[in-house]
Amino acid sequence: MAHKKSRRHSAEFREAAAREVVDKSRPVDDVARDCGVTGQTIRNWVREFRAGHDTTDPELSGDERARLRELERRVRELEEENRFLGKSVAFFAKKHR
Structure with a gap:
């Protein structure tokens, strides 16, 4: 088949x-x-x-590319933390009304 x-x-x-x-x-x-x-x-x-x-990005060295990936990972983490904190604030603001 x-x-x-x-x-x-x-x-x-x-x-x-x-x-x-x-x-x-x-x-x-x-x-x-x-x-x-x-x-x-x-x-x-x-x-x-x-x-x-x-x-491949010929303008970036291997170290620069690794650093860029690390910074992009950190940005994703911070964005996730911000989303969580925003939801937490909304939850507690709603709870205390």
Whole structure:
């Protein structure tokens, strides 16, 4: 029995999801959850994207690229903390009315 590849998602959708991982350094599992697909599916899309695009940034050294990824990770953490604090403030403000 021949295996037919499912193409439920458009090429644009797959590329946008792959760019979230490659360009924005978002974790695969987060992107997968947002897109409603499995982590392996996102990894496959990232592999296809990298095969068709030059994803190296010649202007950044390895150390600079690692530092950029670390800073992007820290920004994500701070954004998550801010969302949590905003929800907490709203909860306590509502509770004390």
